[in-house]
Amino acid sequence: MVANLAAAARGQAGQHSWLDTALEQELEKIRAADLYRVRRVICGGHGVTVHVDGRECLNFCSNDYLGLAADPRPAAAAQRVAAAGGVGSGAAALISGYDHEHRALEEALAEFLGRPRVLLFTSGWAANLGVIRALLDRGDTLFADELNHASLIDGGRLSRAAYQRIPHCDVAAFAAALQATAGSTGRRLLVTDGVFSMDGDIADLPALQAATQQHDAALMVDDAHGFCVLGAHGRGSLELLDVAPDVHVATLGKALGAAGAFVSGSETLIEYLIQRARSWVFSTAPPPAIAAAAREALRIVVAEPERRQRLRDNIQRFRAAVTAQGIALGQPEAAGLRGAPTPIQPLVLGASARAMGVSKALFQQGFWVAAIRPPTVPADTARLRITLSAAHEPAQIDALAEALGRALAQYHRS
Numbered sequence: 001m002v003a004n005l006a007a008a009a010r011g012q013a014g015q016h017s018w019l020d021t022a023l024e025q026e027l028e029k030i031r032a033a034d035l036y037r038v039r040r041v042i043c044g045g046h047g048v049t050v051h052v053d054g055r056e057c058l059n060f061c062s063n064d065y066l067g068l069a070a071d072p073r074p075a076a077a078a079q080r081v082a083a084a085g086g087v088g089s090g091a092a093a094l095i096s097g098y099d100h101e102h103r104a105l106e107e108a109l110a111e112f113l114g115r116p117r118v119l120l121f122t123s124g125w126a127a128n129l130g131v132i133r134a135l136l137d138r139g140d141t142l143f144a145d146e147l148n149h150a151s152l153i154d155g156g157r158l159s160r161a162a163y164q165r166i167p168h169c170d171v172a173a174f175a176a177a178l179q180a181t182a183g184s185t186g187r188r189l190l191v192t193d194g195v196f197s198m199d200g201d202i203a204d205l206p207a208l209q210a211a212t213q214q215h216d217a218a219l220m221v222d223d224a225h226g227f228c229v230l231g232a233h234g235r236g237s238l239e240l241l242d243v244a245p246d247v248h249v250a251t252l253g254k255a256l257g258a259a260g261a262f263v264s265g266s267e268t269l270i271e272y273l274i275q276r277a278r279s280w281v282f283s284t285a286p287p288p289a290i291a292a293a294a295r296e297a298l299r300i301v302v303a304e305p306e307r308r309q310r311l312r313d314n315i316q317r318f319r320a321a322v323t324a325q326g327i328a329l330g331q332p333e334a335a336g337l338r339g340a341p342t343p344i345q346p347l348v349l350g351a352s353a354r355a356m357g358v359s360k361a362l363f364q365q366g367f368w369v370a371a372i373r374p375p376t377v378p379a380d381t382a383r384l385r386i387t388l389s390a391a392h393e394p395a396q397i398d399a400l401a402e403a404l405g406r407a408l409a410q411y412h413r414s
């Protein structure tokens with residue numbers, strides 16, 4: 001009986017519907033453009049040494065900038081909470097899902113950042129969609145850097161506000177766009193990544209803050225890649241550049257090595273989001289164990305500032321080793337505002353096939369650096385997005401730089 005049901009299900013799924021036919025055609029186009037994506041299976045944890053499809057290699061493409069994803073202490077915190085109360089939160093926060101671990105993490109994050117209040121979301125994607133959709137509507141205007149993360153772009157589309165796409169990091173263009181809409185009655189929100197996820201450069205937040213204040217607009221900063229990395233205490237772009245945006249989003253799945261995200265801002269902003277952010281209101285609250293893990297990771301960030309120093313040393317070491325071989329990295333020195341290079345060090349290679357080829361050559365030498373292709377990055381700017389972590393050993397970084405030289409030479413020959 002069970003076997004018959006399984007066979008019937010397979011038969012149904014095996015029928016080629018008009019939908020499958022249409023999708024197959026699309027997939028063929030993606031393959032032909034060298035843009036087809038496949039997942040690689042990671043086993044044995046998410047530290048620096050990983051097993052990718054069964055092969056051991058060094059990971060140089062994770063966002064685990066401080067080496068906390070595989071740290072046993074957040075894992076132990078998660079285990080304690082899961083053992084005591086189970087894994088699931090059971091419901092959205094407004095129903096019965098808001099656990100004391102969620103509240104404790106929100107309070108710890110607010111205190112760490114010196115911001116009035118924090119609201120947890122299940123992911124950065126959900127936070128950006130929920131916030132922008134809640135704050136803007138028809139008749140409002142969003143001013144967005146052209147290299148903003150996809151979730152900020154989609155949040156803007158969902159909001160139905162007019163969308164002004166501003167050239168990358170062009171402060172004068174932002175100011176001009178604000179000036180040109182000065183008479184509008186709708187709300188105006190300027191939104192930017194703090195650290196741009198695929199280029200690693202930093203937005204000129206002081207200038208953007210001044211422009212929004214001058215023109216009665218609001219500023220929203222997504223600091224997913226700066227949080228816990230930049231600033232004397234790890235408070236991110238906000239601390240490095242001494243700004244206080246109206247809306248601040250950061251994620252817990254990158255430098256904190258956990259999962260989820262949060263928004264920080266005024267009491268009023270957070271109360272408003274609790275009423276109106278649909279991706280928060282209508283979504284199951286994250287597992288309390290993950291909140292406990294993130295809170296433990298935050299404690300480690302505060303207690304072990306040497307991790308950030310090690311990360312900075314590793315970034316400098318990598319840049320020096322690669323530059324010595326005549327390889328030009330994408331992040332210009334000038335982009336490291338206030339002398340702060342970021343852990344995202346792109347090597348732009350142009351054609352997707354070339355980026356894939358160099359990534360494969362590195363993999364064969366035991367280095368895992370995924371190729372990033374359009375539409376994640378603009379056309380003809382496929383790249384290796386090399387990321388550094390505090391957990392990398394200096395010898396591993398030197399070895400990557402040498403392997404990169406060999407991979408580039410090998411790919412040119414083939």
Ligand SMILES: Cc1ncc(COP(=O)(O)O)c(C=O)c1O
Pocket residue numbers: 122123124125126128149151193197222223224225251252253260261
């Ligand atoms: C700048 C930025 N914002 C938001 C996100 C989405 O965060 P999450 O992975 O938590 O959905 C990412 C990437 O993951 C990102 O790079």
